Amino acid sequence: MPGEKLDIRKYVAIISIIILLVMTVLDVSLVNVALPVIGTEFQVSESATVWIVTIYQLIIVMLLLPLASIGDQYSYKRNFIIGLVVFTVGSGLCALSQNFIMLLISRGIQAIGAAGVMSVNVALTRTIYPRSILGRGLALNAMFISIATAAGPSLAGWIMSISTWHWLFLINLPFGIIAFFIGIKTLPKNPNPPADPHLDWKGSFLNILFFGLLFYSLGNITEPGFTLVSVIMLAIALIIGFVYVRKEFRSKRPMFPIDLFRIRLYSTSILTSTSSFIAQNLTMIALPFLFLSVLKFSELNTGLVMTPWPLATMIISPLAARWIEKHNAAFTAAFGMTLFMIGLVSLVLIPVNANEWDIIWRMAICGIGFGFFQTPNNIVMVMATPVERTGAAGGMQSTARLTGQTFGSTLVSIIFALVVSVKQSVSICLWVALGFAIVACVFSIDRGKQIIKGKVTL
Secondary structure (H helix, E strand, O other): OHHHHHHHHHHHHHHHHHHHHHHHHHHHHHHHHHHHHHHHHHOOOHHHHOHHHHHHHHHHHHHHHHHHHHHHHOOHHHHHHHHHHHHHHHHHHHHHOOOHHHHHHHHHHHHHHHHHHHOOHHHHHHHHOOHHHHHHHHHHHHHHHHHHHHHHHHHHHHHHHHOOOOHHHHOHHHHHHHHHHHHHHHOOOOOOOOOOOOOOHHHHHHHHHHHHHHHHHHHHOOOOOOHHHHHHHHHHHHHHHHHHHHHHHOOOOOOOOHHHHOOHHHHHHHHHHHHHHHHHHHHHHHHHHHHHHHOOOOHHHHHHHHOHHHHHHHHHHHHHHHHOOOOOHHHHHHHHHHHHHHHHHHHHOOOOOOOHHHHHHHHHHHHHHHHHHHHHHHHHHHHOOOHHHHHHHHHHHHHHHHHHHHHHHHHHHHHHHHOOOHHHHHHHHHHHHHHHHHHHHHHHHHHHHHHHOOOOOO
């Protein structure tokens, strides 16, 4: 039957989305491992080398919402395909870079492509999967992200042991070509395109300025000699943000989704997501300092004890997706966040003479909790919004994640700058992470009550 043929095409289409998800996630973890080698080859300082990562993340967060708006009004498929091509070309240019400036420019091109893909990833997933099993689709994405996160450092080490850092970018090329041919033939069109699409240039400009200044200032606020400049930039960002939000209130189809924030379930979901990623990044960035400096683990053992977290999330995410097909997704997210909180408390109570196994089971609890939280949280967030605004909802979801991760890393920098003892600093980071996890848990319980009262159907 024709309908069945179309369904098969849709399911095949998800392969291109998964390939790009893995590529963009792997790209971050692969490059992180190679930073010292690249810095030495181009003879630049450590602080300058970090810009290889910073410029990538900064450009993505600046472009997510404008590109999500373009996807909503024109074509998710077009956004994805163009983003895929730009990302793949950017990867090739990174590999061909002859100097540090060329590498930074190439990373910027890569980031533009990654933003195009990430801005419509959720929207395409919602379009491809039937409503009844959308959770499985989101869980599949989460599982492959976890696989890429867990495998990234080991894969980078293996590649660099047999070749040069250039191959960390070159491996994107064949996968990008495969994803292109699959995507261009099978990705679906927008289900309900607007009759009068238009691009809000002023809103896009304000969005780019706001998020660019905000995240740049936050990322550098603890740098010696740069604090005052960062504070001034942060103040300017907040003023631009105020003007931007006021403008969006008057917009019929706002780029910054003010209309969606009027949906209580959606707004609490965004706050939940942001809080959870603040907690996650506070923990994941602080713990290696404890393992290396206090417990005196080797770099290899530190990597091994960090792995159970993404590994457990990878295993649990599909199970959580099946569970929420018949049970309250928000309460499942609350259960997951409770497990995550238990894991955090166990990490705070790590004894000074702990060995690797003492760490592994604690990290596994955190990973299991996050696995039970992540997919249910995403499904509540997506299903709380109208289908025609899925692009904006997905773009805001990615923005919430990046905002949480940035605030988390900034808080780690501030705490380590204010507290001399490494052990104390890590302990404070974990307690602060626990506070944000509690916020996420409370919001999830509130969302569960809203679903029970019939205010929304998932």
